[in-house]
Amino acid sequence: MDTTQRTDQARSADRRRRELLEAADRVVLRDGPGASMNAIAAEAGITKPILYRHFGDKGGLYAALAKRHTDALLDSLRAALDAPAERRERVEQTLDTYLAAIEARPQVYRFLMHPSEGGQQTEGFDVGKHSAPLLRRMGEELAHVIGDRLDLGPAGEQLARVWGHGIVGMMHAAGDWWLGERPCTRAELVRSLADLLWGRLAAAGDKVGGPGF
Amino acid sequence: MDTTQRTDQARSADRRRRELLEAADRVVLRDGPGASMNAIAAEAGITKPILYRHFGDKGGLYAALAKRHTDALLDSLRAALDAPAERRERVEQTLDTYLAAIEARPQVYRFLMHPSEGGQQTEGFDVGKHSAPLLRRMGEELAHVIGDRLDLGPAGEQLARVWGHGIVGMMHAAGDWWLGERPCTRAELVRSLADLLWGRLAAAGDKVGGPGF
DNA sequence: GGCTAATGTTACCGTAGGTAACACCATAGT
DNA sequence: ACTATGGTGTTACCTACGGTAACATTAGCC
Numbered sequence: 001m002d003t004t005q006r007t008d009q010a011r012s013a014d015r016r017r018r019e020l021l022e023a024a025d026r027v028v029l030r031d032g033p034g035a036s037m038n039a040i041a042a043e044a045g046i047t048k049p050i051l052y053r054h055f056g057d058k059g060g061l062y063a064a065l066a067k068r069h070t071d072a073l074l075d076s077l078r079a080a081l082d083a084p085a086e087r088r089e090r091v092e093q094t095l096d097t098y099l100a101a102i103e104a105r106p107q108v109y110r111f112l113m114h115p116s117e118g119g120q121q122t123e124g125f126d127v128g129k130h131s132a133p134l135l136r137r138m139g140e141e142l143a144h145v146i147g148d149r150l151d152l153g154p155a156g157e158q159l160a161r162v163w164g165h166g167i168v169g170m171m172h173a174a175g176d177w178w179l180g181e182r183p184c185t186r187a188e189l190v191r192s193l194a195d196l197l198w199g200r201l202a203a204a205g206d207k208v209g210g211p212g213f
Numbered sequence: 214m215d216t217t218q219r220t221d222q223a224r225s226a227d228r229r230r231r232e233l234l235e236a237a238d239r240v241v242l243r244d245g246p247g248a249s250m251n252a253i254a255a256e257a258g259i260t261k262p263i264l265y266r267h268f269g270d271k272g273g274l275y276a277a278l279a280k281r282h283t284d285a286l287l288d289s290l291r292a293a294l295d296a297p298a299e300r301r302e303r304v305e306q307t308l309d310t311y312l313a314a315i316e317a318r319p320q321v322y323r324f325l326m327h328p329s330e331g332g333q334q335t336e337g338f339d340v341g342k343h344s345a346p347l348l349r350r351m352g353e354e355l356a357h358v359i360g361d362r363l364d365l366g367p368a369g370e371q372l373a374r375v376w377g378h379g380i381v382g383m384m385h386a387a388g389d390w391w392l393g394e395r396p397c398t399r400a401e402l403v404r405s406l407a408d409l410l411w412g413r414l415a416a417a418g419d420k421v422g423g424p425g426f
Numbered sequence: 427g428g429c430t431a432a433t434g435t436t437a438c439c440g441t442a443g444g445t446a447a448c449a450c451c452a453t454a455g456t
Numbered sequence: 457a458c459t460a461t462g463g464t465g466t467t468a469c470c471t472a473c474g475g476t477a478a479c480a481t482t483a484g485c486c
Contacts, residue, residue, distance in 0.1 A: 013432090036473060047435065049476075058474065087415070135386060150417045158397055162387055162405040163414060169386020173348060174379040184371055192375040199412020201376060202300070204363045226463085249442060260466065262445075271443065428486090435480070442473085449466070456459085 017054055017064075020044050024065055029107045037061075069108050070134045073101055074141060081145050088194060095190045099175050103186065106179060113172070135172055139165035167197065230267055230277075233257050237278055242320045250274075276346075282321050283347045286314055287354060294358050301407060308403045312388050316399065319392060326389070348385060352378035380410065 023044035027035045037058055041048045055061035080097040083090055102109040112134045143164025146152075152159045170193065178189050236257035240248045250271055254261045268274035293310040296303055315322040325347045356377025359365075365372045383406065391402050 016433090037475085038473075046433090048474085049436095050434065052475065053433085136390065139386065139390060146414075149420055150414075151420045152417055155401075158401070159405050159408070161396065162391075162402060163409050165390040166383040166387040166406055166409055167414075169389075170379040170383035172386065173352065173382020174375055176382075177349065177352060177378040178375075183374065188368075188371070189375060192372050193379055195372070196376050196379055196410070197412070198415040199410070201359075201363075201380075202411040204365055207362055207364045229464090250444085251442075259464090261443085262467095263465065265444065266464085430485085431483090433480100433482080435478100437476105437478085439476080440474090443471090445468100445470075447466100447468085450464080452461100452463085454459105454461085456457105 013054075020046075020051065020054055021061075021065060021068065024061060025068075028065065028111050029105075032107065033062075033111045066112055066133065069112055070137060073098070073112075073134070074137060076101060077138065077141065081142075088198070091197060092190050092194050095171055095193055096186065098171055099178070099186050099189065102175050102179060109179070113176070135168055136165075139168040142168055170196070226267075233259075233264065233267055234274075234277060234281065237274060238281075241278065241324050242318075245320065246275075246324045279325055279346065282325055283350060286311075286325075286347070287350060289314060290351065290354065294355075301411070304410060305403050305407050308384055308406055309399065311384055312391070312399050312402060315388050315392060322392070326385070348381055349378075352381040355381055383409070 020040075024035075024040045027040045027043045031039060037048050037051055040061070041051050044051075051061060055064060076097050077094055080094040081090065083093055085093065140161075141164070143161040146163055147157050147160030150156070150160065174189065174193055178184070178186075184192075233253075237248075237253045240253045240256045244252060250261050250264055253274070254264050257264075264274060268277060289310050290307055293307040294303065296306055298306065353374075354377070356374040359376055360370050360373030363369070363373065387402065387406055391397070391399075397405075
């Protein structure tokens with residue numbers, strides 16, 4: 001039958017695709033985001049044109065690769081965001097989940113955050129099109145949760161989006177810096193960031209003798 | 214004399230270097246971060262090897278280019294950070310200064326934030342080495358200001374650093390998203406972010422009937 | 427058997443980063 | 457005046473990578 005045939009083919013192609021993605025994963029984890037298509041093909045035991053048939057171009061491959069990890073991380077974050085606990089606890093859990101993930105697999109993190117892509121064709125200057133999609137997705141996700149659960153008045157929807165992206169950016173930048181310098185434990189970092197979100201910056205006192213802040 | 218000679222040569226080389234950087238600037242602003250060394254050389258009216266003699270490699274050129282813009286932006290931010298006003302006002306001024314800068318010249322911003330470099334030589338996986346240096350420098354700068362002026366107790370130094378990088382990340386991510394979607398005015402964005410830093414997330418009430426947050 | 431289609435290959439192209447080797451021209455030293 | 461030096465500039469080349477065209481090979485279906 002036509003449909004079963006197409007289904008079979010699709011299933012086979014999907015399996016192959018998964019295998020290729022796993023090979024690509026290994027190479028990217030080993031060689032970093034600069035991994036070449038040749039290297040990936042070699043790891044998969046095949047040659048370049050096959051990769052191109054499956055993924056179109058390097059951007060396609062990397063997008064597929066990123067989607068897997070992004071989805072996985074987003075699932076973890078959703079779980080933390082939905083845990084039954086009070087707000088502060090939940091915020092800390094979410095921060096910790098993210099930081100634990102990037103700590104456990106810095107290569108994956110680096111790959112996701114530094115796409116280094118951006119086909120430079122004719123487009124005039126599409127800022128925003130090139131930012132790491134993971135950050136955007138996390139920001140939107142968080143915005144959704146905030147907007148759903150918090151009563152923020154008339155402009156609450158917009159406020160939630162700003163906060164979603166802002167908090168994600170805070171988490172990301174702090175995590176990136178922390179991963180590089182390791183100046184404190186993960187728990188301390190989580191506490192510090194939660195303190196920041198809880199307004200401790202605004203509440204802190206000026207240093208005696210200082211010019212004030 | 215030897216010294217005067219070397220000074221003369223150095224002065225000439227410096228002038229040339231500045232000219233080359235200005236040409237590179239024009240090309241990068243026109244063609245985006247993917248601008249080729251050939252294109253830059255052509256714009257400067259010379260050929261590639263000269264660029265390489267002056268800057269070593271593309272990373273060197275881009276680093277020099279980035280340093281100019283980064284220094285300029287940091288100066289603006291320092292001014293806002295040092296303005297005579299109360300804390301909230303100063304925070305808003307700083308946020309606004311940054312956002313006005315990226316709004317005025319998105320190409321420069323895009324270039325600074327997306328180095329897209331990372332010479333893929335043998336290095337094993339230096340996470341943090343590849344993050345945009347601008348973010349790091351802004352984070353350190355802010356950390357310094359916070360640590361200098363706020364009384365944050367015994368672990369204040371470390372807290373200030375976390376907050377510095379965190380706040381800069383928040384500003385960056387929110388700005389990046391805002392620049393792409395333009396969902397509100399700059400002033401509204403500034404207010405929303407300042408509200409977030411002032412603990413409004415922690416203070417907001419749960420939505421009626423929701424699962425709480 | 428013969429058609430189609432997927433899977434695989436080799437061999438190639440264009441472009442970009444980077445370099446080697448050579449030419450030009452000023453100035454300094456003798 | 458004649459050379460040596462050092463900066464400026466060139467052409468021509470190498471390598472590596474993304475991407476593609478054209479050609480084998482094998483499997484299933486009529």
